[in-house]
Structures are given as structure tokens and as C-alpha cells.
Amino acid sequence: MKVYTLRLNTLLFLASFMTILCLISHYHQLTASERCPRSMESRSVGGPVTTVNDNQNDCRHYFSKFVSQAWEDTSLNLRELENIQMALRMREGEDCECEGGFYGPLKTNVKYRRDKELEKLEKESQDQREPLVMCPAMSPIAYLGSGMTVEPLESVRLKGLSIVDIPTMQGNKEIRLEFISLKGLGVLRVDLPEKYGANVGMSGQNSNQLKIFTAMNISETNNLLKHIIYTSKVYDIDARDVIEVRYRGFSINLQIHIRREPFPRLFDTREDEGINKKVTVITKTFMRYDAVNAMVQSVHKYYPNMTIIVADDSEHIEKIPGNNVKHFIMPFAEGWFAGRNLALSQVRTPYFFILDDDMMFTKNTKLEKLVEILEDPNLKIDIARDRKSVV
Secondary structure, X not given: XXXXXXXXXXXXXXXXXXXXXXXHHHHHOOOHHHHOHHHEXXXXXXXXXXXXXXXXXXXXXXXXXXXXHHHHHOOOOHHXXXXXXXXXXXXXXXXXXXXXXXXXOOOHHHHHHHHHHHHHHHHHHHHHOOOOEEEOOOOOEEEEEEOEEEOXXXXXXOOOOEEOOOHHHOOOOOEEEEEEEOOOOEEEEEOOOHHHHHHEEEEOOOEOEXXXXXXXXXXXXXXXXXXXXXXXXXXXXXXXXXXXXXXXXXXXXXXXXXXXXXXXXXXXXXXXXXXXXXXXXXXXXXXXXXXXXXXXXXXXXXXXXXXXXXXXXXXXXXXXXXXOEEEEEOOOOOOHHHHHXXXXXXXXXXXXXXXXXXXXXXXXXXXXHHHHHHOOOOOXXXXXXXXXXXX
């Protein structure tokens, strides 16, 4: 395994290196005027271009512009982009009389952070999906036990459905199948291929009860079952329909999860800004300015750049001093829940930390440890509470 990994890394390095060589080679194939116009002069209109100063052929300004345009126009992976970025930085300090601006550095770090955030989101979405569970035919029907999902008002094929023959029933050549939406959240239909048209009878197309009759053999019938489609008819962001399948006195239930895929929440957090771009402190206060001011000071003592959101429904409003403090004024005595909901609605970071206005940060308060646990891909987080409060 280590040998294969080493070979793969070697191949990736060679591919990245060849990409840089191809870019540089193509750059040098440009005419001199395309690279640095100030270092060129034309002998005659339409004539060949000569170089006044050969040392300016590789003007760093126009080299960086060429690489920058190539980066925008091609779908290079992150490793290749980082190698190109390195080559560009090596030329950044070169002297040049050209007045062109420098077109770098490439924003590979932003692209890298965004790709990592998207990768994390896709992994979380994959972990939340139900696994595909195939149920082999203990009865004459094999089916997919879980993992069949459809968006509201959209359609999905009934995957994994097949039947097997039973020796005691071989004398009965006609096959009858019935599909019923038990909860009535959708309808069923068959996208019947033309080759099966004369050999298949149906009733209940586009209804919650579909019946199929055929004299075809088992193999052809199983091919036909691949064309049965379920369409959601009731808009619900999280619901389950049950499709009962009946065949020769046996029945099974197919579970269909009607689920609206949540809108992705992507955060472009900068690595150098650390915890302050990942966590926001929120609190609700009511006529306790001494307490909330002390809380703000304790937070900024250990996290000077931390954003603090305060929802305030006091009768006589006072200013809350401090950097990065967002003070939201509410109607008098609006309430504790309304205040926290308001503060929470203004959070612009992946995580938030709720405090009562009389709580304090100390040297033992380590938000980094909490975030480290939350971002650990090997851990699953559940709702936790104090053991004493568990009923």
C-alpha cells in the first residue's frame, strides 16, 4: 500500500511539474510585444518585432498576467495551483522598467479554504443520508429497505425492486403486482418501454394505487420494474411515504423519504483570524448594565477581537462600551426568548456561544477546545444536558 501511495504522489508531482513547464513554454512562444510592450519596438508596420533589451523578455508583470489568466481559464487542481503560485512568487522581487502592474499573487488560499469548506459540507450531508439497505428475497420480493429519497414534488424510480419465482407457483404464468401509497403522499406510474406495450396491462397510472398484469417471464418483468416511478404530490420538507407491494399473497413495504435538501451554509473563514471568525458570543440583558459590561470586559480580556451581540430590552437604555459589540435595542420587557432569538438571528459565524449577562470568562475558558471538538470529523455531536436535570 505504501508503494502505491508513493507512486501516486510521484505521478501527481510530475503532472504538476509538467503543467508549469507547459505554461512557461507557451508563455515564451508569445511574441515579444505580447509579453512586454515597453521593451519592444517595431521595425516597420506589419514587420517583425525586435527586442531592445533581451533581459526584459521575461518581464515579471506580464508573466504574472499570463499565469493569472491561465489560472482563470483552466480547471487546475489545488496542488497545481500552489506550484504555479510558488513559481510566481519567485519572480515577484525581480527588477523591471515596465510600468505594468503586478498581477499576483493568485488567490489560491481562498480557493483552498472554500474547497475545504465545501468538502466538509458534502461529508456532513453524506453522513446524514440514510444508507442504502438491500433486502434480499426472503419472500418472492427483493427490495430496497432504506435510502430511497426524493425532493418534495419531484420523482424517483423505485430502485432495487425485483421478484423471484416460487416452484409451487410455476403453473400460474400470469404475474400480478400491486403498488399502494399507504399515506397518499404521492402517485405511481410506469414509464412503459415500447417493446413491452403489447405484453403488459395496467390500471391506476398516476394514482396512489397501481396494478400491473403481464405474462412475461421473470427476467423481463424485473426489467419492467425498473421503470416504476414515484412522484411526490404533497409539499413537505421532511415526511415519509410507505409503498406496499403485493405479489402472490406476499407483501413488503418500501420506505420513501421525502426530504428537502437544506440550503448549504458555507463560511470563508480565514486561517489567520482563527477563533474570532468562527465563534460569536451572544447574550440577552435586562436592566443589568453593570453585569453585562463586566461580562463584555471579561470576554475581550481573553478574546480581544471576539464579536459580542447583546439584545437589550431595558427601560432606560445605556451604551455598552467595547470593541466589536453589537448592541440591539428591543421594546421594553420584550422577553428573554425574544431577545436570544434576535441575537441569534444576527450571528454570521459557524458557531455561537450563549452567555447570561452575569457570566464571566476566565483563564480556563477555552473556546478553541470546544471548536476543536465540533470540527472533529470522527466525532458525532448530540444534544447534551446536566445529569441532574435529566428526567
